[in-house]
Amino acid sequence: MVSIENEDTLASTRGRETALACVRAGIDAARPGHVVTESVRLDGDRLHVADATYDLTGVDRIVAVGGGKAADGVADALETVLGDRLSAGAVVTPEPSEGKRIERLQGDHPVPSQAGVDGTERIHDLVADADERTLVIAIITGGGSALLPAPADGISLDDLQTTTDALLDAGAEIGALNAVRKHLSTLKGGGLADLASPATVVSLAFSDVVGNDLSVIASGPTAPDESTYAEALEVLERYGVDPPAAVRERLEAGAAGDLPETPGPDDPVFDRVTNHVLADGFTAIEAAREVAADRGYDTCVLSSSVRGEAREAALTHVAVAEEVGATGNPISGPAVVLSGGEATVTVRGDGEGGPNAEFALAAAIELPEDATLACVDTDGRDGSSDFAGAVVDSDTVEDAKAARAALDSSDAYGYLDGHSIISTGATGTNVNDLRVLVVE
Template sequence: MTLVRNAADLGGSEARETALACLDAGIDAANPERAVADAVTLDGQSLKIADDSYDLREFDDVFVLGGGKAGVGVARALENRLGDRLTEGVVVVPDPAELSRVEVAVGDHPVPSERGVEGTRRLLDLAEAADDRTLVLAVVTGGGSALLAAPAEGVSLEDLKETTDALLDSGAEIHEMNAVRKHLSAIKGGRLARAAAPATVVGLVLSDVVGDDLSVIASGPTAPDETTYADALDVLERYDIDAPEAVRTRLERGAAAELDETPRPDDPVFDRVRNVVLAGNFTSLDAARNEAEARGYDACILSSRVRGESREAAKTHVAVAEEANFTGNPVSPPAVVLSGGETTVTVRGDGTGGPNQEFALSAAIEFATAWRASREVVLGSVDTDGRDGGTDVAGAVVDAGTVDDVAAARDALADNDAFTYLDARDAIVETGPTGTNVNDLRVLVVGDGE
């Protein structure tokens, strides 16, 4: 199956076809229905999830609760696996869909919305109705931080939206953003687990964060939280964020011990909670590596934990390509170097783009100014959810010929306008919403010479 809709326009050489095939393989490997099918089995009344088994005779109800960009795929797979043993549920996701037993509520990403709040409130009502004979299958997937929007007492949706916008523009890393969002929410930072207690809770997780940190994925609704109100305040100060008065007041009250903290690892609400990572960034990287090797390339995974400013991280990747070309390290051409993780963009201009587009444009500038080898070099960089930053495109594929006017390309990058520049050069990757989200996927192909 070809997931890149405009692959025919982006191909044209062996290196380009390889980059596109690796992107397809990586995204497809993180399909949530496949991930659930691999990890969840039902044998009579015994439900096996990874290494644990649950006797369904011990439960009166089985709920599916959660959301994120892969929420529909996980919920659909659970319906197919459990059938009428599944009682009901609610998932909050970015796009409408029809399921048999689980309500699909639509929210918004990356900034929370009123419809996301309404869906999350229905989810929390069902969680609070759970008891010790309820099995909650909690769907925790990337994008849940914005989609599962439940403002804490004293904080309005507008307060959340303004704070989220400021955090997104600040260049703050995801764990810093989530330290703030957890302390402004009624569901994040372990509070879904608290609401569902004393039910048995199994978190089914598709990770979109570096290192698969359960407390960060979707802001950790079923995971213990070790951040504090004071940490959240520190993030606002570090990035000079002028937060709404209600936000700052809540965080200051919490830091003064006037409000309950998010539940710590030793909180008894986690006595009956287990979280299982079904797929993550390395899942995609491993599949992309297998595809490259099947095509006869020497392939390596550079890292699944790349972070920092996109345009700067891209320069390091080009340096790796140069090293492979001139010394055969860390792989010998024809070669594919893969990486994942989550880079960020500090917004200084008023253009259109996203982290993967900025990564690609920065790499293309390096190819145009520093690449001296006769071998073809191609870089593909996408967000596996199909939406890079605030755009409806996944990312871009570039090579040494993408940038023919270095000054104009640098101006576009300075204005955070990578999309406009790359779109004019037919470099944009279009997939549409992929139904998954395991962070960024980058494929760097060094060809075998002229």
């Protein structure tokens, strides 16, 4: 079970204690050990994944490869399920453990590193000689875009780092960011499926994107890609990013038709590829809802797809808290209103912040009495901070002017203190943000 540091101090009211219990349940429900055990099993020569069954009688080798923040836990669970049927494997993850049959390799997030490049080359080596009697299990989890860089010809690691940094600082949403990264990498945008062909590919995905778009999760290594070089150029224009010359030259060459596009939906490389989303934001929301209901609260899921600027989305949640108290809509109190998705932050200063901290602080300035809000990133890392998020109520902000100044300098964590900051460490999963609004 995930541990929340300093929980006794944070849980100073009934609303706070409930919000934190919901957060713990939501994160735990999305952890790979639980999810894979529930979704994947081996029965003789039959591999069952969710509702699908794969006949292994014609399979000589099973290779598991992939990456992301949840990849280490997925690899652990697969080693347990498959045992000696698993031939080899490698995953790239931020905090690798020791594997038995699947190598665990170091990578970095959110900005790609040379370690990630080296790990991706190992995956390339394992998959490049796959044939029709090979089953490739692709472990695709949130964070895989940065952890599996694989720069394309003419693109350096520094080019990838600079472009990624600039888009993140500009507040680019994940789909836009990945449209660029797919066209600067060899494995993204269906590249892993292309490399593995003609093997059978079974993808196990943990979604950290709104809508579970398979082409966006980890930049879609095993999914068809409908984005184009021209769209990647448009993303740079939209967010005002001037990339390194090599990046612009590659994207412009692709847009002019001088480079092949990433494989699309009709490409035959996907004829033997199946993608399964085993966990997503709603996995966490549903578990949190069960905890709230068990505690006697009416529950409501506002949306699992909340996105946009964190401080603006926060005010919508404040408005819902006010409405519950004033009119009993959409439900009457005591109530727990849940949401997921992925808010973004446009960096305005050099403080310490993140989307969930900014969401929480912006809401805290306006929250009515008897309302509590917990906001966390389920991976335990809010933006580039070392914290998961925050829990706040109407007593959190004593100086609204100072709180707004902290928001304007992207320093939400600089304003919040030990009575608000939620720290879990890396949780081993990643299914986007989870927000729990308690109205007593």
